[in-house]
Amino acid sequence: MNGAIKETHFQFPGQKGFYKGKVRDVYMFEETIAVVATDRISAFDVVLPKPIPYKGQVLNQIAAKFLKATADIVPNWVTSTPDPNVTVGKKCEPFKVEMVIRGYLAGHAAREYAAGKRLLCGVALPDGLQENDKLPKPIITPTTKADEGHDEDISKESILEKGIVSAEDYDILEKYTHALYERGTQIAAEMGLILVDTKYEFGKYEGEIYLIDEIHTPDSSRYFYAEGYELNQKQGNTQKQLSKEFVRQWLISNGFQGKDGQNVPEMPFSFVEEISERYIELFEKITGEKFIKADTENLEKRIEKAVLKELKG
Template identity: 75%
Template sequence: MSQAIKETHFSFPGQQGFYKGKVRDVYIFEKELVVVASDRISAFDVVLPRPIPFKGQVLNQIASKFLAATSDIVPNWVSATPDPNVTIGKRCEPFKVEMVIRGYMSGHAAREYKTGKRLLCGVPMPEGMKENDAFPTPIITPTTKAMDGAHDEDISKEDILAKGIVTPEDYAVLEKYTRALFQRGQEMAQEMGLILVDTKYEFGKFGDEIYLIDEIHTPDSSRYFYADGYEENQAQGLPQKQLSKEFVRQWLIANGFQGKEGQTVPEMSDEIVESISDRYIELFEKITGEKFQKAATDQLESRIEQAVLSYLS
């Protein structure tokens, strides 16, 4: 099996700090961030025990493509991608909310709907909807931005403004950008025979300007359906064929794990790890329309370190 990056421990000249996220290792400089997309995988806000070969490369390269393709809508943080697993860019001050936008009644929204809830983050959901039906208009359902492994929490726009988490002026810009990015993402997905179902965006400020940060439109941050067969599946009450991380969540649920207290992550065999890796590569090729080129993994950490050092020098 190919090597995979579980974590990195570099020390770069000029580095001021380090932050380990669920799947990214972030090296902090005065005005820049060096972000290494590891092969860690998380579900239900829990990092699973085994890394997935090529997952980090998949996410980093999908994000790079979509950030470039949306830079006319909103400026983004990226300055360079010196390695398939690395993105370097502006050190923005992140807003403490994630802008989740949903075009369809799926995932978390569907699970809440089934319990009888008709409000999600203060946004009404119409009566009479079936799982995976399209909302009349995409809905924005923000979450708090959790730190240090805590769970993200649903929050309403009203609470965000009342608590002063984001100013009304900035929030209006975040909403505008979120809707415009989602529309572009849906148009690009349609060209690939896909439906962009839901996704999340993160924003930050560099000086007084708002920038799009982190990744966008990747299978870790987004859910995709195949357009072919969507209408027939809905009419017959069948599950939709998905391109997202949902297949990992479903495997965990089937093995008795949903991230709840007292539950244990099921053992991940080599076969499971390899099948997840294959699915991520399939996601890359289907979402981008490009053939995935596996980067060399025999000297993985050395390759990444040299690429970053070369950029910094």
């Protein structure tokens, strides 16, 4: 198994702050941030103990490609990607919501629906749906952006009522979310995939709304293979998918859903390797490009050198 990076502890000249997310280490400067995509993996809002080789590179490079491919829809935070695991960009003030958009009844939405709920984040769902069915139209089901612990489902009405986002800004976020999902759906279809659901995060920089974080990666999105989708639905079979859902299902089958009192099961080496291979598979399938494994022998030093060079540049 090649090297993997679980966390970083750099001290850069001019650094104003540091934030450790579930997956990313964020180094803050006066007007910019340097974001290191580590190989950490999270599920049910819990960071799992073992890092996944090349996962950070996969996420960083997919996000870079699709941020560039959607820059005509909404401006984004990126100014450069000086390393396979690093993105540098504008320091935006993030909105405290994640804009989740769903075109199909899958994952969390399917679990809620199976439990009898027909109202998800204030959006009514029709009776008679099966898991993974296409919804009549894409729906936005926002979540709160928690600094710690679990993100929580929230309705548009609650967001506006609590003043988390202004009505004017929320209308723009909705418009951007639908347009980005439509573009992501088109790109996925060209590669023989279905973009099932995904999430977008936004922030403000100098009064303007920007798309931030990552987009259309296996951490933020769920993909089905288009081939066989209709037949699988007709026969009630599981859909073949490229996403992090298989990790969640493995955890569920091993008695873990992130609930109080539950312990994270030990992931065997073979499963860590399988996760790495699945992430690389998604990279190649969704981008249509061959994944080139970066040198991981001195991974931390390579990353530090790239950021320092960018700061001086």
